Amino acid sequence: xxxxxxxxxxxxxxxxxxxxxxxxxxxxMFDELIGYDREWRRLFTESNTLRxxxxxVTEEIAKLKKxxxxxxxxxxxxxxxxxxxxxxxxxxxxxxxxxxHILMKLPNLLxxxxxxxxxxxxxxxxxxxxxxTRFAFKPKDHIDLALxxxxxxxxxxxxxxxxxxxxxxxxxxxxxxxxxIYGLDFMVDRGFVPFQPxxxxxxxxxxxxxxxxxxxxxxxxxxxxxxFLLATAEHALLGLHTDEILEGKSMPLRYCGVSPCFRKEAxxxxxxxxxxxxxxxxxxxxxxxxxxxxDSTKEHELLIKNAEEFFQSLKLPYRVVNVCTGDLGAVxxxxxxxEVWLPGQEKYREAVSCSNCTSYQAVRSNVRYRDRxxxxxxxxxxxxxxxVATERAxxxxxxxxxxxxxxxxxxxxxxxxxxxxxxxxxxxxA
RNA sequence: GCCGGGAUACCCUAGCCUGGUAGGGGGCUGGCUUGCUAAGCCCGUGUCUCGAUAGGGACUCGGGGGUUCAAAUCCCCCUCCCGGCGCCA
Numbered sequence: 344x345x346x347x348x349x350x351x352x353x354x355x356x357x358x359x360x361x362x363x364x365x366x367x368x369x370x371x372m373f374d375e376l377i378g379y380d381r382e383w384r385r386l387f388t389e390s391n392t393l394r395x396x397x398x399x400v401t402e403e404i405a406k407l408k409k410x411x412x413x414x415x416x417x418x419x420x421x422x423x424x425x426x427x428x429x430x431x432x433x434x435x436x437x438x439x440x441x442x443x444h445i446l447m448k449l450p451n452l453l454x455x456x457x458x459x460x461x462x463x464x465x466x467x468x469x470x471x472x473x474x475x476t477r478f479a480f481k482p483k484d485h486i487d488l489a490l491x492x493x494x495x496x497x498x499x500x501x502x503x504x505x506x507x508x509x510x511x512x513x514x515x516x517x518x519x520x521x522x523x524i525y526g527l528d529f530m531v532d533r534g535f536v537p538f539q540p541x542x543x544x545x546x547x548x549x550x551x552x553x554x555x556x557x558x559x560x561x562x563x564x565x566x567x568x569x570x571f572l573l574a575t576a577e578h579a580l581l582g583l584h585t586d587e588i589l590e591g592k593s594m595p596l597r598y599c600g601v602s603p604c605f606r607k608e609a610x611x612x613x614x615x616x617x618x619x620x621x622x623x624x625x626x627x628x629x630x631x632x633x634x635x636x637x638d639s640t641k642e643h644e645l646l647i648k649n650a651e652e653f654f655q656s657l658k659l660p661y662r663v664v665n666v667c668t669g670d671l672g673a674v675x676x677x678x679x680x681x682e683v684w685l686p687g688q689e690k691y692r693e694a695v696s697c698s699n700c701t702s703y704q705a706v707r708s709n710v711r712y713r714d715r716x717x718x719x720x721x722x723x724x725x726x727x728x729x730x731v732a733t734e735r736a737x738x739x740x741x742x743x744x745x746x747x748x749x750x751x752x753x754x755x756x757x758x759x760x761x762x763x764x765x766x767x768x769x770x771x772x773a
Numbered sequence: 774g775c776c777g778g779g780a781u782a783c784c785c786u787a788g789c790c791u792g793g794u795a796g797g798g799g800g801c802u803g804g805c806u807u808g809c810u811a812a813g814c815c816c817g818u819g820u821c822u823c824g825a826u827a828g829g830g831a832c833u834c835g836g837g838g839g840u841u842c843a844a845a846u847c848c849c850c851c852u853c854c855c856g857g858c859g860c861c862a
Contacts, residue, residue, distance in 0.1 A: 387822065391831045398794095398831085401843045405793040414842085421842035588783090588819095715802070720819090 344446050344707040346722065351380060360452045363459070363668055369449065376445045383438040390431040397424040447555060450673035451703040454640075457677050460667030466680070467667065472651065473660030475684045476743045483749070484687025485741040486618040489515065491749045492767055495619065506616070507608060507623045514767045515737065518753070519626065521760035522733040523601060526628035529653055530599035530730060535630060538600045540579030543570040548582040551708030554673040560609040576600025577727040580631040584710045589723060591714035595634035595642060599730065602627065618738065620692070625734040632726045633710065636702065639724035643699040646728035647679045650695045653730055657754045659739050660684040662691050676701040683735070687742045694735045697728035 350357050354377055361369045400421040407414040458467045476482075489495040494515035500508040511519055527537055546569055549562065553574075563572040573579060580600050589596070604627050615621035630649060634642050647663060654661050666678040681695035702722040705711070711720040744752040751767045758765055 384822075387831090391822070394831055397842075402794075404842060408793075418842050424842080718802095 344703060345449055345452070346702065346706050347380065347442065347446065350376065357452065361449065363453050364450060365461070365668065372445050372448065376442060376449075379438045379442045379445075383435060383442065386431055386435045386438065390428055390435060393424060393428045393431065397421060397428070400424070447550075447707075450554075451676045451701060453668060453671070454677035454699065454701075456665070457671060458665055458667045459669075461669040463667075463670045465667035465669055466664040468662050468664050469679075471660070471662035472655060473658070473684070475660055475689075476686050478686065478745075478747075480747045482686040482742065482745060484618070484685075485620075485738040487687075488741050488745055488749060488751060489618075492751065492769055494767070497618070504623075507621065509619050509622060511619075511737075514761070514764060517761055517764070518740070518757065518767075519733050519737060521753075521757045522731055522736055523626055523628060525757055525760050526653065526731045526733075527599070527601055529656075530628065530630065530649075533597075533649060535597045535599040538576070538580060538583075538598055540573065540576050540600050540602055542573045542602060542605075544573060544579060544582060545569050546571060548585060548708075549574075549578055551585055552578040552581050552674070552704055561606045563605050563607060572605040573602055574606050575604050575727075576602040576627060576629040577631055580629070580727075581704055581708055581710075581725060584633060585708045587710060588720055589633060589710065589712040591635065591712050594712060594723070595632050595638060598631045598633075600627075600629040600631060602629070604732075619734045620738050622734060625732055627732045628730040630726075630728045630730050633705075633712075633723045634726070635712070636721065636724050639699050639701060639726060642724075642726050643677065643679075643697065646726055647681070647695075647697045650681050650697060650728055650730055654681065654683060654694070656756055657736070657740065659736075659743055661694070674698065674700050674703055676703070681729075683739045685739060685742050686745075692735075694732065694739065695729040698726060700725045700727070 345357065358370065358373055361373055400417055404414045404417045404421065407417065458465060460466065483491075486495075486497075492513075492515075494512050496510040496512060500510050531537055543565060549558070549571055553562075557574075558571075562574050565571065577600070579602070580598050583598070584596075603624060605624050608621060608623060611621060619625075630646050632642050632646065651661070651663065661681050661683045664680050664682060666675075666680055671678055675698035677699045679695075679697040680693050681697070682691035683694040684690075685692050701724050704725045705722040710723050710725070712723050713720045740754060741751050744754065746752070749769045753761055753765055753767070
């Protein structure tokens with residue numbers, strides 16, 4: 344959410360930035376917001392004046408009573424004021440609600456380095472690492488590989504839970520945990536504090552993190568409770584400091600979260616319907632930073648560098664794209680995607696999403712900082728990035744590490760996490 | 774789930790019964806004074822808003838309603854914490 348103070352003080356700058364989103368509706372909403380705010384401030388002053396007069400009369404009544412004198416005239420005078428205040432404040436609240444409604448819908452201000460584009464075809468590749476893996480044979484996709492090795496059961500998962508669910512089996516279960524624990528160690532080595540967060544959260548916490556439209560499309564609700572299943576550890580890590588004032592010298596606060604993620608994937612019908620690439624449930628090691636506003640650009644580069652080094656350590660070829668205006672969500676000011684090479688699809692596919700949310704989440708969640716106790720407070724900046732979403736990494740490992748006979752090698756660094764297992768072999772034929 | 778006790782500013786605490794400017798201590802900040810392993814005194818300490826400035830005003834006692842000229846205080850609802858009972862992998 345944009346800070347109403349910033350909007351009030353720099354309306355022209357904010358309006359010009361919103362114009363880059365190529366959505367005229369945003370601009371008319373913005374203009375309405377300015378009008379509501381002006382009216383709100385007028386009413387605020389009015390109610391303030393009324394309260395002042397009430398307080399004054401009330402004090403006089405107290406004084407008269409203390410002296411044992413008759414205060415009935417003053418009480419009569421004061422009796423009319425509360426209704427007037429109520430009326431004015433009713434108008435104030437109406438304006439405030441309209442303002443909040445608009446503020447919750449307006450997207451973050453875009454960073455200047457975000458390229459213009461209408462959709463994901465406008466994303467700009469800024470670097471790539473490794474060459475797309477080539478094979479002397481026709482490589483299989485992860486589904487064929489996993490079914491042949493009996494590592495995934497999709498049919499029974501559909502029976503038990505429906506489409507986009509899966510059973511991992513046998514060594515693939517161990518490989519999944521190997522990735523999680525390796526990812527966790529990788530982050531701890533870099534000084535990130537690990538968290539295993541609550542897997543359910545209150546609505547208010549999620550509202551502090553996401554665009555409202557995400558509720559319907561991605562987030563599962565628990566019936567009869569004010570609880571929602573975690574869509575990413577990002578939300579729970581942000582929630583750690585809701586309504587807090589952080590010490591300036593404690594920042595940057597670098598956290599990592601390990602958790603399952605639950606997503607509805609509404610609106611993704613027909614896309615990636617097979618296998619475990621796009622599913623309702625997956626595990627993820629997530630990076631999250633709270634930092635000073637002036638440090639967030641640098642911090643963004645650090646997070647994407649961590650993700651890149653993780654994929655490099657697994658020798659998985661990838662490229663990094665700078666996500667363009669048309670493909671960027673409401674929350675991020677700038678976003679990098681790391682796309683890993685999938686030989687089975689002969690495509691780079693999104694494996695990591697790394698966002699600088701600047702003060703957008705901090706305003707919504709009310710996370711501020713100050714250097715010294717009596718200093719004024721300011722909103723922090725927040726950033727988040729996947730380190731590894733393990734099911735997508737499993738897809739990448741299976742496809743990039745396959746052999747002609749259908750075996751899958753274990754990436755070197757993961758072997759110790761697999762109790763020494765080096766290769767997943769096809770069952771022997773009789 | 775049931776019964777009881779709590780939540781006051783950055784921290785601790787008084788005030789609640791009996792409604793009338795939220796008091797004290799610590800910390801921090803700025804200043805003054807003394808002069809040496811430091812001490813004393815004074816201003817300030819959160820949020821919003823009006824104002825060019827100086828400065829003014831409002832709000833803030835876990836959250837939300839209500840009663841009242843006036844609510845930390847009285848009434849209702851909710852959240853969280855502590856203790857006991859129950860249930861429990």
